[in-house]
Structures are given as structure tokens and as C-alpha cells.
Ligand SMILES: O=C(CO)[C@H](O)[C@H](O)COP(=O)(O)O
């Protein structure tokens with residue numbers, strides 16, 4: 001498998017009353033996928049949207065790859081709903097479900113979606129060792145989950161490096177505070193799937209930002 005650089009903007013800080021237009025604009029400007037942040041007000045102290053909204057968006061955008069970042073206490077509860085809404089990848093946090101990760105991975109796959117496993121900043125990276133074979137991607141959070149626009153945590157880069165060294169073909173995603181000032185660190189550490197919210201959404205030239213983020217990752221992949 002050869003790794004690809006992929007940029008998945010987060011629409012968390014976009015104008016959510018124009019969700020479709022904002023999403024389509026990101027795709028037209030070069031986004032490889034959409035990263036949809038689902039929060040339940042319990043696992044994280046914030047609320048966003050759930051499967052009904054994702055389904056509406058899917059009805060308008062037929063072809064794009066949708067990843068839902070499930071910041072919820074009961075990820076097992078929403079698998080069928082999200083599959084029905086047209087989600088391609090179901091990325092859930094392992095912290096609230098440490099004893100049932102394999103079971104949830106199996107259910108996500110049976111529902112026809114790819115599996116992403118997400119780790120909060122305080123979670124040691126080697127806990128995913130047992131689950132790598134069940135996952136399509138590991139997400140290393142570079143902020144505390146819950147809000148867009150936070151400061152990037154450089155001290156998460158050793159986790160990314162560890163994953164890349166041990167799993168050269170694994171899709172590794174970073175999420176939180178990633179933009180033009182922080183992308184090189186992520187790329188050098190070995191991340192190939194990049195979530196970027198504020199840095200892309202607030203730019204007057206989304207295409208340029210997405211292009212630069214991608215180029216940084218592509219350069220690092222060539223060097224690896
Ligand atoms: O999961 C998230 C927050 O919990 C978001 O995906 C993330 O914060 C992206 O936004 P930004 O680039 O503005 O940090």
C-alpha cells in the first residue's frame with residue numbers, strides 16, 4: 001500500500017447554517033474528504049450535530065468521502081444511524097469504551113464503514129497496539145477534543161512518530177490547531193491525513209491553504 005496525503009477540512013467553525021454550501025466550497029477548493037465533528041455534550045463539553053444533519057448533507061453531496069469524528073460517550077449507539085446517513089468512515093474515541101473496542105470495530109465494519117480510532121492528548125499511544133489490525137486509521141488529537149480554534153500541541157508529535165516508525169503503511173491523522181504554521185511538524189512526524197478547521201475556513205484563499213498543506217505532506221512522504 002502506498003500512503004497518500006489527504007486533507008480533510010473540519011467544518012466545525014464554518015457557517016453551519018450554510019453547511020452544504022460551505023462543504024461544497026471546501027471540496028471545490030481541493031479537500032480530499034470532509035471531517036464531520038459529532039459531539040454529544042457528555043464526552044466533550046460541547047454539542048454539534050448528529051446523523052440527521054449528516055444525512056441531509058449526504059443527500060446534497062453524493063460523492064465525497066465523509067469521516068465522522070465521534071466525540072461521544074457511547075460510540076456503539078450511533079453506528080447504524082451513521083451508516084444509514086452515508087458515512088464512509090466512523091472514527092471513535094477509545095477512552096470511553098476501553099473494554100469493547102474490538103466489538104465496536106467489528107460492528108462499524110459490518111455496517112459497511114471504515115474504522116478510525118481516536119486518542120485524546122492524555123492517552124498513551126501504545127494502547128492502540130492491540131487494535132491496529134482492526135483499524136483503517138489512527139487519529140492523534142493535537143488539542144483536547146471539544147472545540148475548534150485551539151492551540152496545536154506539538155508535544156503530541158512523538159506519538160505520531162512512534163506510530164509511523166512502527167506502522168509504515170498506516171493511515172495516521174492529526175486533528176486540532178493544524179494550519180500553515182504547524183503542518184510541517186505533522187508531516188515530518190509522519191501524519192498523512194490532515195484535519196484542518198479554522199486555518200482553512202477562515203482563509204480568504206482556501207484553495208491555496210489546502211494546496212500548501214497537501215504539498216507539505218507529499219514532500220515528507222517522498223523523503224520517508
Ligand atoms: O475535533 C475537533 C475539535 O475537537 C476539530 O476537528 C478540530 O478542532 C478542528 O478544528 P481546528 O483546526 O480549528 O482546531
Ligand SMILES: [Fe+2]
Pocket residue numbers: 010035036037069175195
Ligand atoms: Fe475532529
